[in-house]
Amino acid sequence: MDLLPLRRPPGDLHSPGVLLSLLSDESPRVYGPVRRQLLKLGKSAHPALRRATRSEDPLLRTRAREILLEYDRERAARKLVRYSLRRDHSLGEALSRLDQFIDPELDPRPYRRAVKAMGSAVRKRLRRRCSTPAGVLSDYLFGERGFTGTDDDGPMPGHASLARTIESRRGMPLVLCALYAEVAREAGIGVDLLPVPGHVVLMVRQETNDQILDPFGDGELIERKHVMGYLEANKLPLQEEWLVPAPSTAMFLRHTLNTAACFRAIGRRGEVRRLARVARVLARHPATPQLHV
Secondary structure (H helix, E strand, O other), X not given: OOXXXXXXXXXXXXXXXXXXXXXXOOOHHHHHHHHHHHHHHHHHHHHHHHHHOOOOOHHHHHHHHHHHHHHHHHHHHHHHHHHHOOOOOOHHHHHHHHHHHHXXXXXXXXXXXXXXXXXXXXXXXXXXXXXXXXXXXHHHHXXXXXXXXXXXXXXXXXXXXXXXXXHHOEEOHHHHHXXXXXXXXXXXXXXXXXXXXXXXXXXXXXXXXXXXEEHHHOOEEXXXXXXXXXXXXXXXXXXXXXXXXXXXXXXXXXXXXXXXXXXXXXXXXXXXXXXXXXXXXXXXXXXXXXXXX
16 A cells, blocks of 8 residues: 655745744754754844744744844854955954944944043043143043943953943953043044053053053053063063054954953853854954964
């Protein structure tokens, strides 16, 4: 006797509607292939996924949001790779683009306006105070605005975000240095980042003598001997290159690796892989091979 053919489930297994009906299945053997197929469909699946984010089923809502977020992160990663291929980089722009990878729903415009406003405030204080540019920058950003190092335990992606640092006024050394640098440039102050391992600091260029400022350490003005003491205390090589201004591209690479480390700490392997693509491009850039980042 001939066997009857197996009946296929109703509907097209590649259509968003059918895939969404399987998205809340608790079996990993079902969820994994369904998730991959929805990601492969790209924008054509987005209307159905957005409807699913309003479902009464909490598991369906959560998974739909996660897939939309993953799609947006992939798109942000591609933009980062394209930006990485440029000949020159602005550290402020690079961190803004990394922010949009960390939080694809972020609107960077309010934070850019905030940086411009802080730069304008520093410029006004420069005109009316008898103090060095480094002193005015520190007095305003730490003394008045309260920007300083984060004391939160453990690396989190939000710690690597320039936008979240502006909101919370707490951040990692490199992010705070980038913020100070962007505000300084808006105010017409020349600055460079010094790539001290684990604790980037800011060199403020002045007419008589340059000054080193530590945004992570409450905006304190420090000397070269303090940097050397930090290196010695942490058993790091006492190399003069740590006190040589770093190209923006090298700092972009370092912060990409910092951001990847934050995602790795919370088990987000997909985000780590995407940032590794960006890091590989930057590592081959002419501005970075000679530097330890």
